[in-house]
Structures are given as structure tokens and as C-alpha cells.
Amino acid sequence: MIEVKNLHKGFGEVKVLKGISATFLAGETSLIIGESGSGKTVFIKSLIGLHTPEEGTISFDGRINTKFSEKEKQQWRQEIGMVFQGSALFDSQTVEENVMFPLKMFTKQTQEEMLERVNFVLKRVNLENSNKKLPAELSGGMQKRVAIARAIVMNPKYLFCDEPNSGLDPRTAIVIDNLIQEITDEYNITTVINTHDMNSVMEIGEKIIFLKDGRKAWEGSSNDIFKTDNEAVVNFVYSSNLFKKVRDAYLNEKK
Amino acid sequence: MNYLEHTGKYFMMLGRVFKKPQRTKVFYEAFLKEIEDLGLKSLGIIMFISFFIGGVIALQTALNLENPFIPKSLIGFAAKRSIILEFAPTFCSIILAGKVGSYITSSIGTMRVTEQIDALEVMGINALNHLVLPKVLATVFFYPFLISLGMFLGILGGWVSGVLSGLFSGADYIEGIQTDFDPFLLSYAIIKTLVFAFIIATVPSYHGYFVKGGSIAVGRASTQAVVWTTILIVIANYFLTQMLLT
Incomplete structure (x- = not known):
């Protein structure tokens, strides 16, 4: 379990995260959604220790990551798997x-x-x-799969994915989503995914956190997102006609 | 950012580079790969340039020595000293700064902007130690051989140019090379090469590692790296010459 309490992070004068608190459970796929610039990437990079919080704590099964000794930090790093937005595969390998x-x-x-x-x-x-192909010889979807394979090869306890579907066609995106969810269930991993892909939200969002201007504006499940009247969430999620119609159909069915 | 801040950041970077490698076997593999990328792949250009510049140095010296009282062996003597003292260590290092420096900055810079360095750090790997230390050791280990080869081929180029042009005989040239040979000249050249090799590996690494932005920023960093590496080689050359030869 990952517990985030009152997380603040900024860069100079610009405050990006303004007091976010959240809990991510083991075996659960949690999605962080929000507009571009809402602080999603800074949030996930703070979770994996690439950014040091200015205020607040992040604890991994009760262990606060900013209080780790070098040895504990090394150990903790090996419990983490990360899938970067651009896959971040080593080109020469x-x-x-x-x-x-x-x-x-x-x-x-x-x-x-x-x-x-x-x-x-x-x-x-x-x-x-x-096995013997170079990253440049693979399609975007295949590169994402290699990145996932690299992230899980050490049997991580925590898996983080930064926009795993960006640049993929909808069909491949669903394959990647399902793969991440299956792996999360199979190995009881705590998985946190940054996305603004609404298909992912509907497909695998066991828990969804909506960020707006560096603050947590809403939290719920993929079912709750149909019912919410939170204006910021509704404006973001149902900005496309397709999802508007899906929502209307869902709400009509419930009546 | 001012120069003082860059200098401080550069030395702090070196502090993180010179740590014990996390896995010796991985480090050894990286070291061998860097020998190939930074050393062996530069053999061709150094051999080619050294041979022809050596020839030009000998020809220029011959053409400027018109006084019949000056022995022809002086051409070999002058060519030897120019090549060993300056051409091979300094000129070749500046060529390597352009070729290898831009390669180092662009490869590390691309790793930075494509989050490959973040991926290393998330895994718990000291990215500077993993990426830069093999480069530093490979250049410091291999460049003395490369520069020595440059010296040999430069002197050989001088001999060939004399023989082909007929401006001086091969025997006179060899006599000049053997005259008043001081082994310290070689030590001086190797010491300079070691310092230049260190600059060639670390300055471009610094520019690549701290690059921010995208592909244009990487290109700009490569240019800056070559400029600064060349400037630092020239400055170091001046101080080393003063310290070692005066």
C-alpha cells in the first residue's frame, strides 16, 4: 500500500502539487487523470523518488521514502517498476x-x-x-510491452506507468491496459497509472483520482465517474460527444 | 547560470562519477564498449590526419630552410619535435574533442530527454557512474596509444613526403629524428594526452547529462560541449607546457 499525505512540490515560484493526499492499495489499479499541466507527471515522479517533496510524506507499506537510508533506498528502488511515457528503453541494447x-x-x-x-x-x-531486436525495430505497442516486461522482471511490489497508452491506436491501448491490470491482479502489485485516455478509465479504473491545478479534485471508481456531478470531472471526462452519449445511456439505464 | 555555478556543478558531477561501480561485470562490459566507440572508431581519422599533417610539417620546414649551411637533417629534427610536442597530443585531441565530444553529449543528452537516465535512476543505478566512468577510463586508457600511433604516422608521413618530393633524403630525415632525442618529450606528450582525454570524456558528459528540453537542446549542447572542450584543452595545454617544459 502507498499512502500519500499532504504532498507539495514546486519548481521555483511555480507550485505544481498543492497538498495531495491519496491511498493506493495492493492488487488495485489506480488511475491518475487530469488535464495536461495538472501535475500528474510531477505526482508520479514524486512517488518514484525522482522529485523530492517540499512538504508531506509518501509511505510504502508504512516506510516513508524520504527517511530511507542509502541501503534502504536501494532496496526500495528494486521494489519499484516504472513504465515511462516514451518507454525509455535503452537504444543500444x-x-x-x-x-x-x-x-x-x-x-x-x-x-x-x-x-x-x-x-x-x-x-x-x-x-x-x-529477443534480438533493437527498440528502433519495434512498433510503439511492442516497445510498451518491452517496457512493461523490464518493469516487472524484478517482481516489483509497486508498478507505476506514465501514460502507457500515449501514441498507441485504441486497440493496442486496450491490450496494454488489460495487460497491466492482469499483471496487477496476478502478482498483487500496487499499480498507479497516469493517463488522460478515457478508454483506460472505463476499462481498468478500479480507483480514479482526478487532479486539477495540482489538487485532488475528485476520487472514485469507473462506475462513480458516470454518476458524479463534479463539474471539473464532467467537463474533463465528457468533453467528447462519444463519452457524453455513453454517460447518458448509462444514466438512462439506471433510471 | 554563471561560470562559477557550472564549475561547481561539474565538480559535483565528478564526485558522483568516481564511485565504485555497482556491478563489476557490467562496468567491464561498458568499458570495453567505450574503448570501441571512443577509441577504436577514431583510429581511422587519427591515422589519416596524422600521416598527412606530418607530411605537410616536413614539407613546410624543408621549403623554409633555404640556407645551404643549415643541414637537411634539421628538417627531421624539427618535424619530430613539432609532431611529438604539439601536433600529436594537442591537435589530435582537438580533433577528438569534435568527433568524440559531440558523440558523448548527444548520446547522453538523448538518454536524458528520452527518460532513459530517469529509468536508470528509478532502478537505483547511479547513472553518472554507470554512463560516464567507463568513458573516462576508456579515453584515459586508450588515447595514449592513439596519440602514440599519431606520432609515429606523423613522422612517417614526413619521411614519405620528403622521399616523394625529393626536397630531402630519407637518410637526412632519419638522422634528424635520431639527433638529440630526449625521452622526456614522450612523457610530456603522454601526460598532456591523459589530461586532454579526461577533459574530452567529462566535459561533453556534463553537457549531455544536464541538458533540458528536446532534440534542439541536445544539438545545442553538443555544439557547446565541443566549444568548451576545445577551450579547456587549449588552456590546459598552455599551463601544462609551462609547468612541464619551463
């Missing part, structure tokens, strides 16, 4: 080398053991027979 990299750095497994684990996770993300 093949798919196999990318996924094997954390194992080489942090385990004492033999080459055969590492290869077995790499093949297992690549199979898990439905990406077999691409």
Missing part, C-alpha cells in the same frame, strides 16, 4: 538486454537463469521471438 539489465545489476543469477526469467516475462507480455 536489444529487447533481451533491456529486460535482463535489472537482473544483471541487482541479482547474482547465472546467464541461463536470467535468460529463463527474461523469456518468461517476455512471454507474459505476449512478446516472443523479438
Whole structure:
């Protein structure tokens, strides 16, 4: 479980996060949504320790990350898997080398053991027979799968994804969403996803947090989002005609 | 940001670079790869330029020595000293600053803007140590060989140019090379090369690591890195010459 209390973060004069509190449970897929510039990326980067909070605490199963010793921090880092918006695969390494990299750095497994684990996770993300390809030879969806494979290869307790669907076609986006949710359920991972893809919200949003101007403006599930009368959420989620119609249909059905 | 701030940030970066590698085997693999990327792949250009510049130095010296009382062996002597003292260590290092420096900045800068460095840090890896230390050790280890090869080929180029042009004989040239040979000249050249190699690896790494923005920022950082590396090599050359030869 990840518990965020009163998180503040800014850059110089610009205050990006203004007192966010939230709880993310193990085995649950939580989505952070909000307009561009609402603080989603800064929030997720604060969770993974790339930004240090100015105020507030982030605790991982009761351990506050800013109070870690170097050794504890190192240990905690290995409990984290992160899927970056642009996949962030190492260009000069093949798919196999990318996924094997954390194992080489942090385990004492033999080459055969590492290869077995790499093949297992690549199979898990439905990406077999691409071991020797370079990231540049893969499609966007395949790169995302490699990034997910690399993020889960160390069996993380916490998985973070920054806009995992950006740049993907709707069909591939749903495949990636479902994959993340399956992995979350399967390994009981605490998963936090940044997105502004409404399909993701409807598909996998067990818990949704809506950020506006650096503050938590709303929290609920994908079902609650149909019923909410929070003006900011309604304006953001139902800005497209398609989702407006879906919502109307849902509410009519409930009447 | 002012120069003082950059200097402080550069030395703080070095503090993080010179840490014990987290995994020796991974470091060793990276070191060998850097030897190939930063050293072996520069062999061709250094060999080509050294040979022809050596030839030009010998020809220019020959053409400017018209007095019949000056022995022809002086051409070999002058070419040897110019090549060992300045051309090979300094001129070749400036060429390497352009070729290797821009490569280092653009590769690390691209890793920065595509979040690959963030990915390393999230994994708990000291990205500076992982990316920069192999480059520093590879250049410091390999460039003395590269520059020594440059010296040899420069002197050889001088001999070939003399023989082909007929301006001086090969025997006179070799006599000049053997005259008054001081082994300290080689030590001086190697010491300079080690310092320049360190600058070539670290200054472009600094520019790449701290780049902010996108591809244009990476391009701009590469240009700045080459300019600053060249400036620092020239300044270091002046002080090293004063310290070692006066």
C-alpha cells in the first residue's frame, strides 16, 4: 500500500502539487487523470523518488521514502517498476538486454537463469521471438510491452506507468491496459497509472483520482465517474460527444 | 547560470562519477564498449590526419630552410619535435574533442530527454557512474596509444613526403629524428594526452547529462560541449607546457 499525505512540490515560484493526499492499495489499479499541466507527471515522479517533496510524506507499506537510508533506498528502488511515457528503453541494447539489465545489476543469477526469467516475462507480455531486436525495430505497442516486461522482471511490489497508452491506436491501448491490470491482479502489485485516455478509465479504473491545478479534485471508481456531478470531472471526462452519449445511456439505464 | 555555478556543478558531477561501480561485470562490459566507440572508431581519422599533417610539417620546414649551411637533417629534427610536442597530443585531441565530444553529449543528452537516465535512476543505478566512468577510463586508457600511433604516422608521413618530393633524403630525415632525442618529450606528450582525454570524456558528459528540453537542446549542447572542450584543452595545454617544459 502507498499512502500519500499532504504532498507539495514546486519548481521555483511555480507550485505544481498543492497538498495531495491519496491511498493506493495492493492488487488495485489506480488511475491518475487530469488535464495536461495538472501535475500528474510531477505526482508520479514524486512517488518514484525522482522529485523530492517540499512538504508531506509518501509511505510504502508504512516506510516513508524520504527517511530511507542509502541501503534502504536501494532496496526500495528494486521494489519499484516504472513504465515511462516514451518507454525509455535503452537504444543500444536489444529487447533481451533491456529486460535482463535489472537482473544483471541487482541479482547474482547465472546467464541461463536470467535468460529463463527474461523469456518468461517476455512471454507474459505476449512478446516472443523479438529477443534480438533493437527498440528502433519495434512498433510503439511492442516497445510498451518491452517496457512493461523490464518493469516487472524484478517482481516489483509497486508498478507505476506514465501514460502507457500515449501514441498507441485504441486497440493496442486496450491490450496494454488489460495487460497491466492482469499483471496487477496476478502478482498483487500496487499499480498507479497516469493517463488522460478515457478508454483506460472505463476499462481498468478500479480507483480514479482526478487532479486539477495540482489538487485532488475528485476520487472514485469507473462506475462513480458516470454518476458524479463534479463539474471539473464532467467537463474533463465528457468533453467528447462519444463519452457524453455513453454517460447518458448509462444514466438512462439506471433510471 | 554563471561560470562559477557550472564549475561547481561539474565538480559535483565528478564526485558522483568516481564511485565504485555497482556491478563489476557490467562496468567491464561498458568499458570495453567505450574503448570501441571512443577509441577504436577514431583510429581511422587519427591515422589519416596524422600521416598527412606530418607530411605537410616536413614539407613546410624543408621549403623554409633555404640556407645551404643549415643541414637537411634539421628538417627531421624539427618535424619530430613539432609532431611529438604539439601536433600529436594537442591537435589530435582537438580533433577528438569534435568527433568524440559531440558523440558523448548527444548520446547522453538523448538518454536524458528520452527518460532513459530517469529509468536508470528509478532502478537505483547511479547513472553518472554507470554512463560516464567507463568513458573516462576508456579515453584515459586508450588515447595514449592513439596519440602514440599519431606520432609515429606523423613522422612517417614526413619521411614519405620528403622521399616523394625529393626536397630531402630519407637518410637526412632519419638522422634528424635520431639527433638529440630526449625521452622526456614522450612523457610530456603522454601526460598532456591523459589530461586532454579526461577533459574530452567529462566535459561533453556534463553537457549531455544536464541538458533540458528536446532534440534542439541536445544539438545545442553538443555544439557547446565541443566549444568548451576545445577551450579547456587549449588552456590546459598552455599551463601544462609551462609547468612541464619551463
